[in-house]
Amino acid sequence: DTAVSQTPKYLVTQMGNDKSIKCEQNLGHDTMYWYKQDSKKFLKIMFSYNNKELIINETVPNRFSPKSPDKAHLNLHINSLELGDSAVYFCASSPSGLTDTQYFGPGTRLTVL
Amino acid sequence: AQTVTQSQPEMSVQEAETVTLSCTYDTSESDYYLFWYKQPPSRQMILVIRQEAYKQQNATENRFSVNFQKAAKSFSLKISDSQLGDAAMYFCAYPRITQGGSEKLVFGKGTKLTVNP
Numbered sequence: 237d238t239a240v241s242q243t244p245k246y247l248v249t250q251m252g253n254d255k256s257i258k259c260e261q262n263l264g265h266d267t268m269y270w271y272k273q274d275s276k277k278f279l280k281i282m283f284s285y286n287n288k289e290l291i292i293n294e295t296v297p298n299r300f301s302p303k304s305p306d307k308a309h310l311n312l313h314i315n316s317l318e319l320g321d322s323a324v325y326f327c328a329s330s331p332s333g334l335t336d337t338q339y340f341g342p343g344t345r346l347t348v349l
Numbered sequence: 350a351q352t353v354t355q356s357q358p359e360m361s362v363q364e365a366e367t368v369t370l371s372c373t374y375d376t377s378e379s380d381y382y383l384f385w386y387k388q389p390p391s392r393q394m395i396l397v398i399r400q401e402a403y404k405q406q407n408a409t410e411n412r413f414s415v416n417f418q419k420a421a422k423s424f425s426l427k428i429s430d431s432q433l434g435d436a437a438m439y440f441c442a443y444p445r446i447t448q449g450g451s452e453k454l455v456f457g458k459g460t461k462l463t464v465n466p
Contacts, residue, residue, distance in 0.1 A: 269454075277388075277438055279456040292453050326394060333452060335382045335444065340394035 239263050242327050242341040249317055250349055257312045257344045259327030267291075267333065268310040270302060271326040273343070279326070285310055286332075314346075322348045352376070353443050355457035362431045363465050369416070370426045370460045372441030379403075382444060383417070383424045384454070389437040397439070400424060428462075436464045
């Protein structure tokens with residue numbers, strides 16, 4: 237049984253397009269996150285939601301918009317994709333806050349051509 | 350500012366031997382948690398071990414243990430009896446309070462561990 241799932245796992249698209257990545261967790265956790273991992277493997281938080289409410293919004297371009305329809309889902313929509321958006325995007329969840337273990341999805345490798 | 354430092358970009362170890370990965374962090378808090386995550390080639394991030402700062406006893410999970418030195422702000426990971434499956438990127442992480450008052454998990458840049466047969 238997959239705890240945190242992401243779709244798609246791979247996404248190749250042209251510059252300027254709009255794309256979405258979906259994330260779902262079946263762990264009953266209250267908090268969900270989006271991370272970006274760059275080509276040097278550096279992992280940085282982008283957004284955090286707790287019970288559908290945005291609690292962390294790092295310095296991320298407005299082209300990135302998270303949406304949480306319910307506490308089990310946190311989707312990431314990206315408008316006007318740029319070359320620099322190419323990275324692996326990870327969704328994660330935790331029971332409540334950051335003192336808890338985070339459970340990560342398998343990642344989505346986004347390639348912008 | 351970087352608050353979690355992993356000074357070893359790459360390490361290698363012979364199968365069945367022991368290796369220690371270093372991590373230092375910067376905090377003014379007295380009660381916090383520290384984490385080591387593993388990312389194998391499959392790219393799945395998996396928790397290896399977690400340490401609570403107020404606990405003096407070092408955390409242990411089977412072959413994985415930490416050497417937590419609170420005063421030195423050091424949190425190293427020791428892998429005993431290394432196995433081929435231990436080959437991965439290892440990330441140290443620390444929850445840091447943002448200017449807005451919420452917490453975010455800050456990761457080090459990672460250490461790539463190679464296990465030689």
